[in-house]
Amino acid sequence: MASSRNLSRFWEWGRKIICVGRNYAEHPKELKNEVPTEPVLFLKSPSAYVREGAPILLPYYTNNLHHEVELGVVIGKGGTNIPQSNAMDHVEGYALCLDMTARDIQDQCKKKGLPWTLAKAFNTSCPVSDFIPKETIQDPHNVKIWLKVNDNLRQEGHTSSMIFSIPFLISYISRIITLEEGDLILTGTPKGVAAVQENDEMVAGIDDIISMKFQVKKQTQ
Numbered sequence: 001m002a003s004s005r006n007l008s009r010f011w012e013w014g015r016k017i018i019c020v021g022r023n024y025a026e027h028p029k030e031l032k033n034e035v036p037t038e039p040v041l042f043l044k045s046p047s048a049y050v051r052e053g054a055p056i057l058l059p060y061y062t063n064n065l066h067h068e069v070e071l072g073v074v075i076g077k078g079g080t081n082i083p084q085s086n087a088m089d090h091v092e093g094y095a096l097c098l099d100m101t102a103r104d105i106q107d108q109c110k111k112k113g114l115p116w117t118l119a120k121a122f123n124t125s126c127p128v129s130d131f132i133p134k135e136t137i138q139d140p141h142n143v144k145i146w147l148k149v150n151d152n153l154r155q156e157g158h159t160s161s162m163i164f165s166i167p168f169l170i171s172y173i174s175r176i177i178t179l180e181e182g183d184l185i186l187t188g189t190p191k192g193v194a195a196v197q198e199n200d201e202m203v204a205g206i207d208d209i210i211s212m213k214f215q216v217k218k219q220t221q
């Protein structure tokens with residue numbers, strides 16, 4: 001029994017969104033980044049959450065907004081220094097997520113040694129599906145995540161290709177940042193990231209377990 005409160009609308013809790021980068025070797029390779037030997041972590045703000053029915057907004061300062069489809073892990077029981085051996089007891093469920101990324105801004109930040117906040121943490125940068133109860137996904141390291149843009153398949157990856165497993169990530173993160181009920185961990189994206197334009201329609205899914213649809217719109221000032 002992980003949670004005392006109902007996490008089926010975890011995005012309304014306003015908790016942390018902790019993202020893992022470069023967790024599928026093929027993705028850092030396609031961006032000519034090094035494959036990590038330790039998890040790469042960054043955060044999104046709770047205002048990054050957006051749900052089906054509302055648009056993903058193109059930030060006014062980017063010309064290259066990329067999609068990254070990812071498996072999200074919803075934390076049900078918080079903790080610090082969580083051992084890998086019981087890390088899965090802290091999981092309440094999952095969600096399909098997009099880590100929307102202003103790639104041109106991220107490239108500039110990397111060159112200047114600046115943080116990725118503008119590239120990764122802007123409003124609507126974290127579209128999420130409905131909550132998926134833990135029992136629905138027997139093995140989170142054995143599902144396919146996919147994303148289509150205007151009906152063209154762009155990303156298709158298998159969670160068995162993650163470099164760092166979910167128990168390892170929970171344990172690693174909790175030694176640095178205390179995990180709380182309602183936190184969301186994005187576990188990294190497989191290859192195939194690419195740009196979206198205004199009015200593009202993205203449909204993403206986890207096998208045939210869940211799918212979600214979002215449209216991209218220009219931000220009106």
Ligand SMILES: CC(=O)CC(=O)C(=O)O
Nearest residue numbers: 020021022023027188189
């Ligand atoms: C280079 C990145 O943007 C890393 C990232 O977010 C990922 O999922 O990998």
Ligand SMILES: [Mg+2]
Nearest residue numbers: 068099188189
């Ligand atoms: Mg990502």
